[in-house]
Amino acid sequence: MNPDKRPPLPVFATAGQTFSMLSGCAGRLAQLGLLPALITLASQIASGYFAAILGVIWLNSAWYVPYVIIVTPFAVAWTRVVLLGSAAEPASFVPRFGSRELTYLGVSLLLALVTVVVPLGATLILFSSDRFGAAFGPLIVLDIVIVVLAIFTGLRLSFALPAIAVDRFGGFGEPWRQTEGSALRIFAVGLLVSLPIAIAQVIASVLASFMGGGLPALIVRAAIEVTFTFAVLAGAITAIALAYQHLTNRAAAPVA
DSSP: OOGGGSOOOOHHHHHHHHHHHHHHTHHHHHHHHHHHHHHHHHHHHHHHHHHHHHTOGGGGGTTHHHHHHHHHHHHHHHHHHHHHOGGGSOOOSSOOOSHHHHHHHHHHHHHHIIIIIHHHHHHHHHHTOTTTTTTHHHHHHHHHHHHHHHHHHHHHHTTHHHHHHTTOOOOSHHHHHHTTTTHHHHHHHHHHHHHHHHHHHHHHHHHHHTTOSSHHHHHHHHHHHHHHHHHHHHHHHHHHHHHHHHHHTOOOOOOO
16 A cells, blocks of 8 residues: 555554453453463562562562563564454464564564663763763753654554564565654554553552562562553554554454
């Protein structure tokens, strides 16, 4: 389809369709995410425990390493369910990790480098500069420009991920063309989907904080964080997949 003749991405309708897909396929979503979530939960509890007894603060973040790996087959499988239907993905609790998942992981890390690491690194460098006090205004403007460009680039390349999941990836040129003129709308859909989940996470975390300390409280707080981490991820995956379906004229799977 000619990009100039595509109908614009309907922001509120796509966000609504995302929540409909999440609720309509909740059972399959739970099946695909159960083992990855349990592995992530165990990793997070272990990270927090060893960080506490060893006094090494950075160990609190060590759980992200197994998370990034184990979440990849979940992301691929769920994208395939959204775009191709449940029949396209075997009904198994055991994650599958092949060439498709390796490619997805590599591109995900590349997008994370562009959208997170680069702007974060630039911010740290600029704000630690000896000239920061004297050039506060220009450095702030430069940092904002870098962050906006990084997010914009990530949005323009985001369709690479659903394309990989459904074996249609042919390089970064195609997702860049497919998202032309739609980056802001894709961002808006993601915000509408993630914001309610984030608010629910804050409420759950506040309630869990009244449990105090100790291992049971640590487990509950870790379970809340992991649950909502996967909920946000599932929402983002679904939103991107449905935006991909709309802007590339691919038929999405019916909610079942």
